[in-house]
Every structure is written in C-alpha cells, then in structure tokens.
C-alpha cells in the first residue's frame with residue numbers, strides 16, 4: 001500500500017475504532033486499569049505529553065482529564081477529527097506524521113505511543129526523533145505487542161531499538177485480560193525508557 005492508501009485505511013477505521021475494548025476504554029474497569037498503568041509509568045501531572053499516532057484520542061483524553069498537557073499527532077484526518085470531538089476541549093491535536101512529528105524539540109516530558117511504532121517503516125529513525133522531543137529527564141512510554149495476526153514488534157526487538165537510540169528501557173508485560181477486554185495469548189507490553 002502507498003502511504004496515501006494507509007492513511008485512507010485509518011480514515012475508514014476512525015468511526016468504529018473505539019468499539020474495541022482497549023481502544024475506546026468505555027468499560028470502567030478497563031479504563032481504570034489503563035489509567036492506573038499510565039499514571040504509574042508517567043511523571044506526575046502536569047507534565048507535557050506527546051501522544052504520537054493518537055488515533056481517536058482515547059489516551060490523550062484519559063491523561064488530559066488527569067491534568068496532563070497533551071498534544072496528539074496522527075496522520076489520519078478521520079482520527080484527528082474524532083480525537084478533537086472527544087478531547088479537543090482538553091488537548092491539542094495535529095495532523096502529521098508520527099515518524100517525524102511536527103512538534104518542538106526538547107518540549108515534552110513524555111512521548112507516549114501505543115500500537116504505532118511497529119507499523120512505521122523505520123522505527124529506529126522514529127525513536128531517534130522522539131528522543132529529541134524530550135526534555136532532559138523525559139521519558140518514552142511505549143505500548144506495543146506482537147499479535148496473533150503476525151503483526152507487531154516482539155518486546156526483545158523494541159528493547160534493542162531503544163538501546164540503539166541511547167535509552168535504558170524497562171519492560172512491563174501486560175498479559176492481564178482487563179487491559180484488552182478478553183483473554184489474550186499473544187505478547188503485549190509497556191516499555192518506559
């Protein structure tokens with residue numbers, strides 16, 4: 001697929017994207033689990049968070065409601081429109097490439113990215129750019145997986161990429177069904193680096 005076709009695919013996904021338990025976080029127990037996980041991984045609010053490949057803005061909204069200053073970036077206009085509908089009163093959203101975010105360098109305490117790094121053509125280059133967005137002492141918070149579909153990044157590969165970007169990663173496996181709305185058998189995890 002060309003990058004235009006990839007964007008159009010995500011545009012088409014935008015309307016129904018939040019139906020999956022971990023996407024929309026409409027179940028209070030699931031949402032609380034993600035909230036607790038992220039608050040544990042992030043510095044205290046009000047820290048500045050760049051949510052790259054923010055999709056419909058679910059995590060942006062969750063964090064903005066906790067007092068974080070969130071800037072979301074997504075290349076799908078459909079996703080950005082949904083994000084603004086949901087969270088535009090609390091967070092800022094830009095249309096742009098997560099691999100080369102249209103954001104100021106050294107301006108964020110956290111770069112957050114869930115389920116996007118794996119899909120980037122050059123993830124190592126993207127990580128190097130993301131590191132430059134961070135303030136001294138800032139951190140990358142990545143949620144990734146290697147799914148039963150065959151897509152995704154094994155944790156070992158993500159750790160390798162982070163070390164190559166000069167970061168020291170800490171891995172937290174996420175096998176608990178509460179995060180996903182069902183039992184899972186594939187590999188899912190959070191990394192702080």
Ligand SMILES: C[S@@+](CC[C@H](N)C(=O)[O-])C[C@H]1O[C@@H](n2cnc3c(N)ncnc32)[C@H](O)[C@@H]1O
Pocket residue numbers: 010022023052053054055056057058059073074075076079096097098099113114115116119120
């Ligand atoms: C699986 S969804 C994850 C959305 C959100 N991070 C979440 O966890 O709810 C992937 C998102 O990344 C976006 N995306 C994928 N590649 C991108 C890129 N190169 N630049 C910006 N957005 C991208 C898609 O448009 C889609 O919204």
